[in-house]
Amino acid sequence: MDDIANDISSTIGKRIHTERTLRDWSLAELADRSGVSKAMLSTIERGMTSPTATLLVRIAAAFGMTLSTLIARAELQGGGLLREADQPVWRDPDTGYIRRHLSPASDMPLELIKVHLPAGARVSLPAASYAFIKQQIWLISGQLEFTEGEQVHRLAPGDCLALGAPSDCTFHAPEADADYLVALVRG
Numbered sequence: 001m002d003d004i005a006n007d008i009s010s011t012i013g014k015r016i017h018t019e020r021t022l023r024d025w026s027l028a029e030l031a032d033r034s035g036v037s038k039a040m041l042s043t044i045e046r047g048m049t050s051p052t053a054t055l056l057v058r059i060a061a062a063f064g065m066t067l068s069t070l071i072a073r074a075e076l077q078g079g080g081l082l083r084e085a086d087q088p089v090w091r092d093p094d095t096g097y098i099r100r101h102l103s104p105a106s107d108m109p110l111e112l113i114k115v116h117l118p119a120g121a122r123v124s125l126p127a128a129s130y131a132f133i134k135q136q137i138w139l140i141s142g143q144l145e146f147t148e149g150e151q152v153h154r155l156a157p158g159d160c161l162a163l164g165a166p167s168d169c170t171f172h173a174p175e176a177d178a179d180y181l182v183a184l185v186r187g
Contacts, residue, residue: 002042002120003133008064008071008074008088008089008090009044009047009049009050009051009090010047011047011074011088012044012051012070012071012090013044013045013046013047013048013175014045014047014074015070015073015074016030016041016044016045016059016070017045019063019070020045020075023063027041027042027045029089030059031113033062033136034058034059034061034062035058036055036059040055041059044059050091050092050093052092052093052094053067053092053094053095053096053097053099053123053125054094054123054125055123056070056071057125057126057128057129058126060129061126061128061129061131064132065132065135066129066132066184066186067129068101068111068113068133069111069186070130070186071088071090071099071101072088072101072103072105072111074088081104082102082103082104082105087100087101087102088100088101089101091114092123095117095118095121095122095123096118096121097115097116097117097118097121097123097171098115098116099113099114099115100113100114100115100116101113102114109185110183110184110185111183111184111186112137112181112182112183113179113181113182113184114140114179114180114181114182115171115178115180115181115182116177116178116179117142117144117171117172117176117177117178117179117180118173118177119142119173119175119176119177120173120175121172121173121185122170122171122172122173123170123171123172124168124169124170124171125168125169125170125171126168127166127167127168127169128166129169130163130166130167130169131166132186133140133184133185133186134162134163134164134184134185135162135163135182135183135184135185136160136163136182136183136184137155137157137159137160137161137163137180137182138156138158138159138160138161138181138182138183139156139157139158139159139178139179139180139182140157140178140179140181141157141178141179142157142173142176142177142178142179143155143173143174143175143176143178144171144172144173144178144180145170145172145173145174146161146169146170146172147169147170147172148163148164148167148169149164149167149168149169150159154181166180
């Protein structure tokens with residue numbers, strides 16, 4: 001897993017550099033737009049650190065894309081079949097959150113992501129990360145407390161939640177590991 005995490009961190013860093021270059025932005029401009037320091041952006045672009053989910057969401061939002069789109073652009077090469085061994089896996093170094101991108105690259109607006117959230121872990125994402133997508137969360141195992149704005153949803157295995165309008169959200173596995181599927185549609 002560590003080699004995969006290091007490989008994807010390097011690939012994500014290269015993709016961020018590519019996205020920034022395509023827009024003809026300096027590091028300072030991306031820093032201003034994302035709220036991530038120039039020093040951290042430089043370290044990420046060089047693949048010298050594994051960025052957290054929170055940082056990647058802020059960077060993706062600055063580019064006008066979702067975290068899923070940024071990671072997909074970094075890792076997926078196209079084709080109708082994406083074998084399990086080739087599915088990009090990313091681990092948040094702060095929380096141990098593990099994200100597996102299941103969908104092959106395509107023009108289809110649907111993406112499937114499988115997430116493993118360790119017991120006690122909490123991942124908070126700003127409303128901006130939901131601005132371009134609609135999502136549903138299906139809990140496979142464990143327990144998940146999902147806070148959407150002011151509302152807390154307590155999910156049990158088999159429960160499926162459709163997210164509402166973009167708002168700040170927090171995923172929390174209160175007592176046991178949580179495994180869940182996120183289905184998102186770019187809009």
